[in-house]
Amino acid sequence: MPSARNLRDQKLRVCLLNALFSDRSALNQLVRRSISFEMQKRIEAAKQLLSETEVPIAQIALKIGFQSQSRFTTLFLQLTGITPRAYRGKNAFLGSSHRVSEGARLPGAAERYLRVA
Numbered sequence: 001m002p003s004a005r006n007l008r009d010q011k012l013r014v015c016l017l018n019a020l021f022s023d024r025s026a027l028n029q030l031v032r033r034s035i036s037f038e039m040q041k042r043i044e045a046a047k048q049l050l051s052e053t054e055v056p057i058a059q060i061a062l063k064i065g066f067q068s069q070s071r072f073t074t075l076f077l078q079l080t081g082i083t084p085r086a087y088r089g090k091n092a093f094l095g096s097s098h099r100v101s102e103g104a105r106l107p108g109a110a111e112r113y114l115r116v117a
Contacts, residue, residue, distance in 0.1 A: 039075060039079065042064045042066075043075070043076060043080065045064050046060055046061075046064050046072070046076065046084065047087065047091070049063070049064075050084055050088040050091065050092075051087070051088065057069055057073070057084045057085060057088070060072070061073075072084070
């Protein structure tokens with residue numbers, strides 16, 4: 001038998017959820033924020049891969065969860081104001097000996113993101 005406190009907490013949760021989700025715009029905003037947060041995480045992983053590896057952009061797009069390089073490039077440009085290729089050119093290490101080649105181990109932050117995603 002649930003305690004009075006558990007029932008009260010459960011009713012409070014239901015009331016809060018009803019208040020939050022009865023307004024469709026509030027639900028839409030919540031969904032947009034969570035999607036935006038997820039995209040930001042993907043773009044951050046991509047930035048690290050672009051600057052620290054020589055993995056082709058198309059492969060980076062697939063590794064971080066995009067279905068195409070085109071969609072990845074469009075979103076990257078929208079969020080950063082620069083294309084992935086331009087970002088790589090601007091932020092890559094000067095010496096290629098510091099960059100990770102295709103098929104090699106990914107940088108830590110990118111590996112952590114890919115494990116979570």
